[in-house]
Amino acid sequence: MSVELWQQCVELLRDELPAQQFNTWIRPLQVEAEGDELRVYAPNRFVLDWVNEKYLGRLLELLGERSDGFAPSVSLLIGSKRRPIPRPVQPAPSALPPPASRPVAEMPEPAASEPTATDSRADTGTAASVPPVRTERSVQVEGALKHTSYLNRSFTFENFVEGKSNQLARAAAWQVADNPKHGYNPLFLYGGVGLGKTHLMHAVGNHLLERNPNAKVVYLHSERFVADMVKALQLNAINEFKRFYRSVDALLIDDIQFFAKKERSQEEFFHTFNALLEGGQQVILTSDRYPKEIEGLEERLKSRFGWGLTVAVEPPELETRVAILMKKAEQTKVELPHDAAFFIAQRIRSNVRELEGALKRVIAHSHFTNHPITIELIRESLKDLLALQDKLVSVDNIQRTVAEYYKIKIADLLSKRRSRSVARPRQVAMALSKELTNHSLPEIGDSFGGRDHTTVLHACRKIAELRESDADIREDYKNLLRTLTT
Numbered sequence: 001m002s003v004e005l006w007q008q009c010v011e012l013l014r015d016e017l018p019a020q021q022f023n024t025w026i027r028p029l030q031v032e033a034e035g036d037e038l039r040v041y042a043p044n045r046f047v048l049d050w051v052n053e054k055y056l057g058r059l060l061e062l063l064g065e066r067s068d069g070f071a072p073s074v075s076l077l078i079g080s081k082r083r084p085i086p087r088p089v090q091p092a093p094s095a096l097p098p099p100a101s102r103p104v105a106e107m108p109e110p111a112a113s114e115p116t117a118t119d120s121r122a123d124t125g126t127a128a129s130v131p132p133v134r135t136e137r138s139v140q141v142e143g144a145l146k147h148t149s150y151l152n153r154s155f156t157f158e159n160f161v162e163g164k165s166n167q168l169a170r171a172a173a174w175q176v177a178d179n180p181k182h183g184y185n186p187l188f189l190y191g192g193v194g195l196g197k198t199h200l201m202h203a204v205g206n207h208l209l210e211r212n213p214n215a216k217v218v219y220l221h222s223e224r225f226v227a228d229m230v231k232a233l234q235l236n237a238i239n240e241f242k243r244f245y246r247s248v249d250a251l252l253i254d255d256i257q258f259f260a261k262k263e264r265s266q267e268e269f270f271h272t273f274n275a276l277l278e279g280g281q282q283v284i285l286t287s288d289r290y291p292k293e294i295e296g297l298e299e300r301l302k303s304r305f306g307w308g309l310t311v312a313v314e315p316p317e318l319e320t321r322v323a324i325l326m327k328k329a330e331q332t333k334v335e336l337p338h339d340a341a342f343f344i345a346q347r348i349r350s351n352v353r354e355l356e357g358a359l360k361r362v363i364a365h366s367h368f369t370n371h372p373i374t375i376e377l378i379r380e381s382l383k384d385l386l387a388l389q390d391k392l393v394s395v396d397n398i399q400r401t402v403a404e405y406y407k408i409k410i411a412d413l414l415s416k417r418r419s420r421s422v423a424r425p426r427q428v429a430m431a432l433s434k435e436l437t438n439h440s441l442p443e444i445g446d447s448f449g450g451r452d453h454t455t456v457l458h459a460c461r462k463i464a465e466l467r468e469s470d471a472d473i474r475e476d477y478k479n480l481l482r483t484l485t486t
């Protein structure tokens with residue numbers, strides 16, 4: 001009962017907070033009732049202190065308001081429902097239960113797309129139980145694994161431009177880089193494409209190497225992990241695979257959403273992950289969405305990911321886009337006038353990768369024609385891109401612009417959430433899609449998380465009505481129309 005009450009208060013708080021704050025601090029909390037008491041668990045000290053300082057007061061207030069003076073007492077602890085860590089606080093890794101050494105009969109079937117292990121018994125042990133025998137096969141596998149270790153040396157903290165959209169992610173990454181034993185393990189960075197997740201992850205790796213050039217820092221894309229594992233299975237060398245991954249000081253895996261539905265890889269990764277966390281080795285993961293929202297990922301993995309720190313990287317606002325362009329120009333020793341940077345940043349809003357691509361084109365054009373960078377030159381060099389953008393108002397584009405305007409996440413627009421802070425922008429985005437594109441109502445509904453066409457119709461009517469009666473919505477709609485069409 002009191003757990004439900006807590007959940008209701010959390011939902012109310014969700015409406016009061018920006019999505020990024022809610023996802024970072026409130027979402028990882030777990031709660032259970034112990035007699036009259038509510039025990040709320042934070043995954044680490046960082047989260048606990050922050051919640052205590054910033055949000056607990058408000059949550060207690062909400063609890064008080066809804067419980068007729070009989071509010072349960074609340075203790076904020078570090079740990080999780082199943083295994084709270086007694087104070088004094090230890091870093092998260094030591095709190096993890098040992099990886100299960102499970103009998104062969106319990107092994108899940110390999111996913112259809114992945115080959116079967118010739119000897120699956122080899123896959124049940126932990127790193128410690130694997131005898132360190134070097135065979136020809138192991139040399140082959142280790143050879144194949146070596147290429148995973150390269151980091152992009154230019155992805156450093158110095159080269160990363162900080163702005164509101166990535167401030168928290170940068171701070172968390174810096175904590176991990178500068179103080180790896182702090183216990184923010186794993187560090188989980190999530191957000192849309194081209195927003196700097198890989199950059200930050202490499203920045204941590206580069207910093208760790210700077211501090212200790214002998215550190216074994218391994219970076220790889222999750223598809224590489226899957227491919228390497230498949231190869232190891234084919235070569236009947238899964239032990240070498242295990243040994244390699246469990247011997248690293250830091251394991252950086254990009255885009256882990258690609259693990260979805262690959263059960264055998266998830267199984268292997270789960271054990272590797274546990275072994276690393278137990279050994280106090282750092283794990284950093286990225287994904288295009290919040291871990292709990294990755295479909296086809298095992299619950300136990302999702303829940304383990306929450307043991308460390310999960311932080312969003314949002315699309316940069318205009319000021320940050322300008323600063324990024326200025327920084328990139330400076331790195332390439334090119335003079336970029338501020339108004340030119342501003343012009344590009346205003347037109348290219350999607351992500352940093354596209355912003356960089358546009359700048360490269362402008363620079364190439366300037367070299368080629370031997371003319372300085374001016375707005376005129378930019379118009380000329382990005383002619384096709386700008387013309388296309390002018391003509392093409394896509395639903396994607398509308399969602400991105402609306403999300404940016406209301407400072408919410410695109411994922412929120414597509415989600416089932418019904419709180420006003422998300423539902424109204426969603427209706428605005430639907431109405432704009434109807435007005436500015438040729439898509440039908442069912443198509444628009446589909447693009448908004450598979451909604452029914454009647455929902456879109458209702459949104460269009462509601463927004464038309466509000467544009468008459470509500471000055472704020474009228475103004476918002478006008479601004480958005482202008483942004484999307486000029």
Ligand SMILES: Nc1ncnc2c1ncn2[C@@H]1O[C@H](COP(=O)(O)OP(=O)(O)OP(=O)(O)O)[C@@H](O)[C@H]1O
Nearest residue numbers: 159160161192193194195196197198199324352353
């Ligand atoms: N804040 C920033 N400052 C400087 N450069 C940035 C910033 N954010 C992103 N970039 C640059 O943008 C490019 C794309 O970034 P990155 O590859 O890290 O994106 P990502 O979020 O990992 O995308 P994906 O999900 O597609 O892998 C890189 O060249 C990176 O250096």
